[in-house]
Amino acid sequence: MAKPATRAASRRPIARKGAKAKRGMNRPSPTREELINFYRDMLLIRRFEEKAGQMYGMGLIGGFCHLYIGQEAVVVGMQAAINEASTVVTSYRDHGHMLACGMESRGVMAELTGRVGGYSKGKGGSMHMFSREKNFFGGHGIVAAQVPIGTGLAFGHKYKGEDAVCLTYLGDGAANQGQVYESFNMASLWKLPCIYVIENNKYAMGTAVSRGTAGTSLAERGAAYGIVGEEIDGMDVVAVKAAGEKAVAYASSGKGPYILEMKTYRYRGHSMSDPAKYRTKDEVNRMRQEHDPIDNVKARLAEAGVSDDELKAIDRDIRATVTEAADFAQSSPEPDPSELYTDILIEA
Amino acid sequence: MPIQILMPALSPTMTEGTLAKWLKAEGSAVEPGDVLAEIETDKATMEVEAIEEGTMGRHLVAEGTENVAVNTPIALLLTDSEDVSALDQSPSPVPDVALASATPTQAPAEPRGALPTPALDTDEERFFAATQIQTVREALRDAMAEEMRKDELVYVMGEEVGEYQGAYKITQGLLQEFGDKRVIDTPITEHGFVGLAVGAAFGSLKPIIEFMTFNFSMQAIDQIINSAAKTLYMSGGQMGCPIVFRGPNGAASRVAAQHSQDYTSWYAHCPGLKVVAPWSAADAKGLLKSAIRDPNPVIFLENEVLYGQSFEVPTDSDFTVPIGRAKVVRPGADVTVTAFSIMVGKALEAAEMLAGEGIDAEVIDLRSIRPLDVDAIVRSVEKTNRIVSVEEGWPTCGVGSEIAALMMERAFDHLDAPVARIAGEDVPMPYAANLEQLALPQPESIVAAAKSVCYRE
Numbered sequence: 131m132a133k134p135a136t137r138a139a140s141r142r143p144i145a146r147k148g149a150k151a152k153r154g155m156n157r158p159s160p161t162r163e164e165l166i167n168f169y170r171d172m173l174l175i176r177r178f179e180e181k182a183g184q185m186y187g188m189g190l191i192g193g194f195c196h197l198y199i200g201q202e203a204v205v206v207g208m209q210a211a212i213n214e215a216s217t218v219v220t221s222y223r224d225h226g227h228m229l230a231c232g233m234e235s236r237g238v239m240a241e242l243t244g245r246v247g248g249y250s251k252g253k254g255g256s257m258h259m260f261s262r263e264k265n266f267f268g269g270h271g272i273v274a275a276q277v278p279i280g281t282g283l284a285f286g287h288k289y290k291g292e293d294a295v296c297l298t299y300l301g302d303g304a305a306n307q308g309q310v311y312e313s314f315n316m317a318s319l320w321k322l323p324c325i326y327v328i329e330n331n332k333y334a335m336g337t338a339v340s341r342g343t344a345g346t347s348l349a350e351r352g353a354a355y356g357i358v359g360e361e362i363d364g365m366d367v368v369a370v371k372a373a374g375e376k377a378v379a380y381a382s383s384g385k386g387p388y389i390l391e392m393k394t395y396r397y398r399g400h401s402m403s404d405p406a407k408y409r410t411k412d413e414v415n416r417m418r419q420e421h422d423p424i425d426n427v428k429a430r431l432a433e434a435g436v437s438d439d440e441l442k443a444i445d446r447d448i449r450a451t452v453t454e455a456a457d458f459a460q461s462s463p464e465p466d467p468s469e470l471y472t473d474i475l476i477e478a
Numbered sequence: 479m480p481i482q483i484l485m486p487a488l489s490p491t492m493t494e495g496t497l498a499k500w501l502k503a504e505g506s507a508v509e510p511g512d513v514l515a516e517i518e519t520d521k522a523t524m525e526v527e528a529i530e531e532g533t534m535g536r537h538l539v540a541e542g543t544e545n546v547a548v549n550t551p552i553a554l555l556l557t558d559s560e561d562v563s564a565l566d567q568s569p570s571p572v573p574d575v576a577l578a579s580a581t582p583t584q585a586p587a588e589p590r591g592a593l594p595t596p597a598l599d600t601d602e603e604r605f606f607a608a609t610q611i612q613t614v615r616e617a618l619r620d621a622m623a624e625e626m627r628k629d630e631l632v633y634v635m636g637e638e639v640g641e642y643q644g645a646y647k648i649t650q651g652l653l654q655e656f657g658d659k660r661v662i663d664t665p666i667t668e669h670g671f672v673g674l675a676v677g678a679a680f681g682s683l684k685p686i687i688e689f690m691t692f693n694f695s696m697q698a699i700d701q702i703i704n705s706a707a708k709t710l711y712m713s714g715g716q717m718g719c720p721i722v723f724r725g726p727n728g729a730a731s732r733v734a735a736q737h738s739q740d741y742t743s744w745y746a747h748c749p750g751l752k753v754v755a756p757w758s759a760a761d762a763k764g765l766l767k768s769a770i771r772d773p774n775p776v777i778f779l780e781n782e783v784l785y786g787q788s789f790e791v792p793t794d795s796d797f798t799v800p801i802g803r804a805k806v807v808r809p810g811a812d813v814t815v816t817a818f819s820i821m822v823g824k825a826l827e828a829a830e831m832l833a834g835e836g837i838d839a840e841v842i843d844l845r846s847i848r849p850l851d852v853d854a855i856v857r858s859v860e861k862t863n864r865i866v867s868v869e870e871g872w873p874t875c876g877v878g879s880e881i882a883a884l885m886m887e888r889a890f891d892h893l894d895a896p897v898a899r900i901a902g903e904d905v906p907m908p909y910a911a912n913l914e915q916l917a918l919p920q921p922e923s924i925v926a927a928a929k930s931v932c933y934r935e
Contacts, residue, residue, distance in 0.1 A: 217681065251714035258712035267680055268713070272704050278670050279705060282677020289633070289659070289683060309701075312670025319665070473715035474749050476773040478801070 160368050162434045168210070168367045169427045170444050172202035175226040176424060177452045178235055179398075182225065182242055185456060186402050191242045195256045198226035200397040203423035204329055205230040207370025208297055208390075211378050215292055219267040219280040220299035222257035223329075223396075227299065231266040233259075235455035240462045247462030251469060274300060274307035277326070281313040284324035284387070295323040295381045303334025305348050311355075314387070318355040321386035325377045326352070328391045329364065335400040336408035349391035357387050364392030365421045368430070395421065480535050480554040480564050483514065487548045488524045490731035491783050495519040496544045497552060502534040508555060515552070520615060520786060521647045532557045535565045602764065602799060605792035609760075615785040617759035618648050618724075621766035622686060624795050626656055629684065632770055633660040635675055636688030636725075645690045646726060646785055672698035672723075676705045679721040679775075686770060689725035692741045692779065706775040707750030722769045724778035727755070728819065728870045729918060731783065735906035740871030742818070745777040746848040746880075752801050753848040755779040757822035759789035761845055764799030772801065781820045804851035806858070810840035813928045814858040816881060817868040818844040821919060825868050828924035837932055847877060855881065856889050863894040864931040868924055873901035895931040900924050 160168070179197040186195050198205075201223075209218075209230040220227045228238050233249065241248025241259050249259040257271040267283060270276040280298025287294045304310060305328055317324045328348045332339055339346055349359035358380065362373045370392065377388040395417045399406055431441065485495065498516040502508055513525045514534070535554040539546055546552065554565055612620070626632045633656075638645045640653040640663040653661040664671040668689070675685040689695045695702065702723065709717045728740040746753045752774055756762040762780070769776035807822060808829050817825040822843045829839040840858050844850065859865050865885060867878035878899035885897050903917040929935065 219677070249714065250712055250716075253714050254712040258709075260709075260713040260716050262716050267677070268709065268717070270705070272700055275673065275700060275705055278673020278701065279677035279680065281670075282674035282679070283681045284677075285674055286678045286681030286683050289678070309669045309673055312665075312667040313674065315665060315667065316670055316674060473711045473713075475752070476710065476715075476718050478768075478772050478774070 160371070160430075162431075162436065164210070165427055165431050165434060166436065166440075166444070168203075168206055169424065169431060169441070170448065171206040171209075171230060172367065172424050172427065173445065174235070174448050174451065175199075175202045175206070175229050177448050178229060178239070178455070179225060181452045181456050182239065183398065183402070185239075185243070185459070190460060191256070192244065193255050193257075194222065195242065195402045196223040196400065197398040197402075198223055198396070200417065200423075201329060201331060201364070201394045202226060203367035203370055203426070204327065204364045204392045204394055205299075207367040208325075208327055208374045210371045211374025212295060212297060213293065215265070215287075215294035216378075217265045217267055217280075217283045217287070217294065217296045218299070219276045219283060219296065220269065221273065221276055221301060221304060222269070222271050223301070224257065224259065224269045228259055228261070228264075228266055228269070231261065231264045233261045233264050233266060235451050236458040239455040239459035243459040243462070244464065245459060245462035246465045246469070247458060251473075252465040253469065253473065274304035274310055276300065277304065277307070277310045278313045280326075281317050281322060281324050284317065284322040284381075285320070287323055288320070293382065295325055295378055297325050297327055299327045299329060301334065302328065302330040302332065302339050302343065302348060303337070305351060306334075306343060310351075314352050314355045314357055317387040318352070318357050321384055323381040323384075324387040325374075325381055326357075326387060326389045328389065329394055330391055331394050331396045333396075333400065333408065336405070338408065347391070349389055352387070352389045357389055359389035359391060361391045361393065364394035365423045366426055367423055480556050480560060481530055481532065482551040483526070483528075483553040483555055485539075485546045485548050485550045485552050486517070486524075486526055488517070488519055488522055490733060491786075492519055492521075492548060493786070494545050494547045497539050497541060497546050498523065500537055500541050501525075502528075504534050504536060506534050508532050508534055517546075520613070528555070530555060530557070532560075535560075535562065602797070602805075605794050605797040606760075606790065608793045609790040610793050611788050612759050612763075612791040613786055613788050614756075614759045614762045614780070615646070615648055615650075617763035617789075617791050618766055618780065619650055619652070621763045621770070622649070623652060623655060625767055625770040626652070626660060629770075631682065632684045632686065633662065634686045634688065635662040635664055635671060637664055637666055637690050639663060639688050644688070646782060648780075648785070649688065668694050668697035669701065673701040673705065675721060676701050676719060679706070679719045680709070680717055682720075684720045684770065686722045686724060689723065691737055691782075692725055692727040693737050693739055695723065695725075695741065702745075702751075702775070702777075703748055707748050710774075711750060718773050719775050720773045722766070722772075722776050722778055724766070724769075725780060726782040726785075727779035728781055729902075729907055729914070730781075732909060732911065732914060733907075734909040738907035740869070740902065741777075742779060742847055742869065742871055743876045743880075745779075746850075746877065747875075750775065751848060752776045752846070753779065754801055754846045755781075755819040756799075756845055757784065757807075757817075757819055757843050759787070760791045760797075761799050761805070761843070763791055764797055765801065765845065767798045768801050771798075776801070779819060783820055784823075799845065802846045802849040802851060804845055804854040805843045806840060806854070807843045808839065808841040810838040810862070812838045812840075812862055813864040813866060813932055814840050814842060814855065814862045815866045815868060815924065815928060816842045816844055816855060818847060818877070819870070821868045821870055824919060824921050825924055827921040828928065831921060831925050832928055835929070835934070837928060837934065839928055844877075850880070850884075852884055852888060855884070856892075859885060859889045860892050863892055864928075865893070866898045866900060866924060866927045866931060868900045868919055870902050870919060872904055873899060874904060876901050895933065898927040898931050900927050
């Protein structure tokens with residue numbers, strides 16, 4: 131007689147808590163150089179986003195603008211886990227992803243201000259930027275639309291026999307869209323090298339995960355399709371990178387897709403026009419004080435014997451980069467009126 | 479009186495088929511449910527079952543006979559009380575085939591068999607020196623196969639395109655030639671596989687997506703418009719999306735509102751897409767090859783009723799038809815009639831009827847709707863000074879509305895009468911045969927419109 135599987139028993143092979151999985155293993159120990167790179171990359175995103183927020187307030191940036199502050203460890207850790215041929219696609223909270231992919235601050239900032247020096251010549255804006263050169267495929271404005279697209283990029287990697295994966299980022303809100311599950315089904319069916327990175331920052335706009343999601347483990351959302359999922363501390367860049375490497379090894383070996391649920395947090399509102407009524411200030415402050423991803427790396431750097439002066443030099447470099455980006459974004463001209471009618475179709 | 483067994487229709491659009499095999503010999507006993515014969519079309523094979531009991535009296539159509547029209551008597555069944563002598567009496571007209579219930583009430587709109595090569599005004603003409611007779615179905619398959627042989631990045635994806643050989647047999651044989659890496663059966667998941675294909679196209683593959691019908695493309699409309707059509711612009715020209723969306727569009731026969739919509743004007747509304755809707759097999763082949771080679775998303779609208787129709791098709795595999803060029807399929811002097819897809823056939827029928835009344839109509843097959851060959855329409859109107867637009871879709875914000883506006887802008891001084899529009903009725907497609915007939919444009923309504931713009935009653 132078949133025993134009915136208990137919930138706990140059926141769950142074990144699918145979702146492993148990051149902390150539990152780590153217990154028996156050596157804690158991953160990043161090199162000094164790696165830690166410095168993490169620090170630099172995360173700080174660049176933080177300072178860039180702070181500047182973008184200021185410029186939005188000054189009316190230099192229009193439309194929607196979704197800041198990534200608080201979530202920096204996710205993209206920086208994941209980017210450190212992939213090779214150059216791999217591709218990245220995400221939603222509209224995309225500035226951090228672009229910087230992590232190596233796109234230039236000035237080109238991203240100039241896109242935010244709608245200038246010709248922007249990555250989309252000023253025609254895409256905050257939510258729609260791309261760089262084929264850096265294998266960044268957007269920047270998509272419709273919640274979860276990037277999920278089948280990323281699955282298709284992974285399909286292309288497999289079709290062309292490339293040693294590459296596609297990192298497909300989505301938020302906890304997107305995880306309730308139907309096309310995510312259509313994608314999971316095909317990715318698992320066809321063993322596509324796709325890593326679904328669910329950035330669970332606890333709120334889909336203003337709707338807490340518990341208010342919008344039945345069954346709150348997003349790592350388990352692929353269980354029905356046989357997709358392995360793990361829950362990771364997305365505020366710890368070292369843990370993110372370790373999980374990323376494991377997922378990449380799995381997906382590249384032909385075993386199919388992988389889900390990483392990154393527990394993370396955004397300090398700012400959903401977009402610039404957020405009423406901030408759906409969570410308390412205390413909650414935000416507690417996350418900033420106790421779980422900040424940059425403070426986390428800073429502490430590790432201190433343990434590794436990196437001096438304050440060295441960190442301050444990095445800070446200064448980054449401030450200079452961001453200031454230069456902001457200047458460029460204001461001095462780059464608006465697109466020529468003739469650009470209105472370009473890039474609609476490619477000349478056959 | 480013996481019962482006539484009639485050639486059944488296997489599908490709403492079937493008009494003829496092959497009687498492949500008799501399974502009940504003359505003289506053998508027949509029980510209800512017995513399989514009497516196998517019939518085949520280019521799409522499928524099916525068994526004909528008896529619904530009455532009796533004895534197989536006489537086969538009226540021999541095994542292996544092709545092109546047997548639906549509703550042709552194929553056998554006579556003797557009832558219990560009858561003997562062989564009854565076969566020579568006049569038979570009962572009651573059909574004995576349950577399958578025959580969906581007999582089309584409409585005669586095929588277009589003449590069967592090969593149509594004469596139309597007059598050509600483009601450099602496509604030289605390819606018509608060597609042609610073969612092909613159905614639209616065969617032409618579409620050949621276009622895909624030829625382009626797949628040329629370019630490894632081209633692949634076909636959709637529901638039932640592989641092992642089933644295509645729901646309408648358009649992809650017949652492709653799986654066998656190209657294998658399952660390039661001919662991919664998807665789950666029933668339009669939103670998902672269209673998004674996946676758009677991502678693959680961003681990653682420089684060249685997908686051909688088959689929709690079982692364009693009605694199902696509504697499941698995927700976000701990915702078609704927001705992702706495929708707009709991303710090139712939003713990326714400042716970086717993100718080309720070389721993809722073809724193809725499949726039957728518009729009304730077939732008796733499939734009602736959710737399976738009968740014409741989406742031409744919906745897609746033609748959107749910048750970032752090209753939209754084509756061929757009528758002839760030659761154009762189907764030439765335009766599909768152009769669409770596959772095109773670096774942009776192309777909506778390729780086919781018509782189920784046309785799939786089985788035959789035309790002359792150039793044999794040279796270099797033959798293509800440029801997207802954006804209309805074709806005069808019947809020159810004339812008195813009135814311009816524009817049409818596309820299946821309506822070209824109706825417009826040609828109407829033109830013949832008009833000729834009988836002394837009106838010489840020029841029929842233009844638009845072929846491409848976006849971009850629209852406005853110059854070709856204007857040239858014709860400069861000559862005829864009158865125009866009737868014909869489309870199957872709804873009138874509001876339709877292709878005809880656009881043509882009417884364009885004629886105001888581009889040909890106002892040449893018009894001797896207001897532009898007339900013939901379109902599908904402004905209703906969801908009804909199922910009932912008579913209502914469906916009323917909802918679709920017919921040659922008679924085109925004739926009436928043409929006469930009206932010529933001020934003839």
